[in-house]
Amino acid sequence: MPTPTPEFFQQACQWCAIFMLVSGAFTGLAFVFKWGIRFRFVGITSLLGVLTGSLLALSFFPLSKAVIPGAAKYNLVYDLAGPEVVISVSPTITPTELEATLLQASENLFSPGRVGRGTNDLTIKVRTILHQKSGMSQLIPLGQIQRSLTVRDDPNAKITLNQDNLAALATTTFDPSSS
Numbered sequence: 001m002p003t004p005t006p007e008f009f010q011q012a013c014q015w016c017a018i019f020m021l022v023s024g025a026f027t028g029l030a031f032v033f034k035w036g037i038r039f040r041f042v043g044i045t046s047l048l049g050v051l052t053g054s055l056l057a058l059s060f061f062p063l064s065k066a067v068i069p070g071a072a073k074y075n076l077v078y079d080l081a082g083p084e085v086v087i088s089v090s091p092t093i094t095p096t097e098l099e100a101t102l103l104q105a106s107e108n109l110f111s112p113g114r115v116g117r118g119t120n121d122l123t124i125k126v127r128t129i130l131h132q133k134s135g136m137s138q139l140i141p142l143g144q145i146q147r148s149l150t151v152r153d154d155p156n157a158k159i160t161l162n163q164d165n166l167a168a169l170a171t172t173t174f175d176p177s178s179s
Contacts, residue, residue: 003064013055020048066107071100074126076109083119083149085109089142091128095166102126102145102159114149121146130172140165 023045030038072093078086087105089098105124114122125144131137143161148154 004058006059006061009055010059013052013059016048016052016055020045020052023048060112066104068100068104068107070097071104072097074101074105077127079109081111081113082115082117083122085122085124087124087126089126089128091130091140091169091172093128093142093169095161095163098126098142098161098166099159102143103157106145106147106154106157110147110152112150112152116149120149122149128169130169132172140169142166142169 023041027038027041027045029035030041072089074087074089076085077088078084085105087101089101093101102124105126106122109124110122123144123146126142128140128142129137130140141162142165143159145157145159147157
């Protein structure tokens with residue numbers, strides 16, 4: 001079964017809201033005519049209200065993550081729901097994989113609830129950790145992407161790659177057993 005889309009939840013929310021209004025009308029009639037089941041209608045209407053609110057919330061955020069072809073696996077290092085996020089990738093990543101990974105991270109980490117703190121851009125910085133000697137690690141910044149905090153499909157996302165560090169990383173031998 002495919003993952004439900006926000007449009008599916010929006011349509012379900014509309015139907016649930018209609019049922020809630022009909023149930024509210026029956027609840028009003030039950031109180032006017034003093035039917036014995038009037039308090040059951042209050043419970044049904046309340047439940048439909050909670051369900052409508054939940055479906056409305058699910059219609060704003062997709063449940064599935066974006067999958068960009070060619071993207072590599074990344075780990076979230078720093079994210080306080082603000083305008084800056086830091087992720088880490090494998091030291092064996094290529095520049096094309098890095099671009100795809102940055103695009104995928106910007107899609108997956110977008111949220112309208114992020115606090116801008118004086119800026120309208122979300123900046124996602126990417127780095128890798130290189131273990132060259134036993135007990136010695138080096139953080140290497142590889143690039144970043146800047147995108148809008150408010151526009152989900154931002155056509156003006158700006159990717160900046162640190163070409164010097166990528167070139168140096170390509171010539172460095174990496175010992176996976178030390179990580």
